[in-house]
Amino acid sequence: MTDDADENGSYDERPSKSARKRQSDDLQALGEALIALSDSELDALPLPEQLRDAVVLARRITAHGGLYRQKQYIGKLMRKIDAEPIREALNARRDRERVEAIRFHRIEQWRDRLLREGSEALASFKTEFPHIDSNAIGKLTERARKEQLQAAQKVTPAGRELFRVLRDALSREPE
Structure with missing residues (x-):
């Protein structure tokens, strides 16, 4: 036989050159994501020391060619190690950020609704979150509404305080 087929006529199951290139690019992109992490996030990942040192060095390089x-x-x-634990840790981080962003938007929506609708929104909020102190939130909402009318700005100090109180109330939300 002159081709690469074995005695059964089947070919190697090696990945193609294109597949190897895609995998290499994927691992390089994963390595670039490591560069963007904070020191504490980087320390939390299971990285070999040589890779950690290379990532830290990349953060200090300012020349385009050198950074490339x-x-x-x-x-x-990255091609020399098992990158799956790193990928899983980065995906978990991304999921936490996504959940936190959703939570933040939910709090903003409740604050805006409370400021816009007043006692009707407070009744809905109390129905959805019975564990909250509706009197304190009601007083704070009224104060924020008054400040908003006087100050001609969307978010006032009382509005920020209302956001903090809502954030605390929703973080204690029973599961």
Whole structure:
């Protein structure tokens, strides 16, 4: 036989050159995501010391060409390790950020609704969250509404305080 087929006529199950290139690019992108992490987030990941040092060095490089070569080097190091735990940790981080953003928007929506609708919105809020102190939130809402009328600005100090109180109330929300 002159081709790469074995005695059964089947070919190697090696990935194609394109598949290897895609995998390499994926690992390099994962390495670039490591560069963007904070020090505490980077320390929480299971990274080999050589990879951690390369990521820290990449943060200090300002020259475009040097940074490009350092990112390629990080990609090369990533190909030598099992990147799945790193990928899982980054995905978990992204999921936490997404949940936190949803929670933040929910709090903003309740604050805006309370300021817009007043006691009707407070009754709905109390129905949905029976554990809250509706009197305190009602007083704070009225204060924020008055400040909003006087100050001609959307978010007032009382509005920010209302946001904090709502955030605390929703964080204690029973599951």
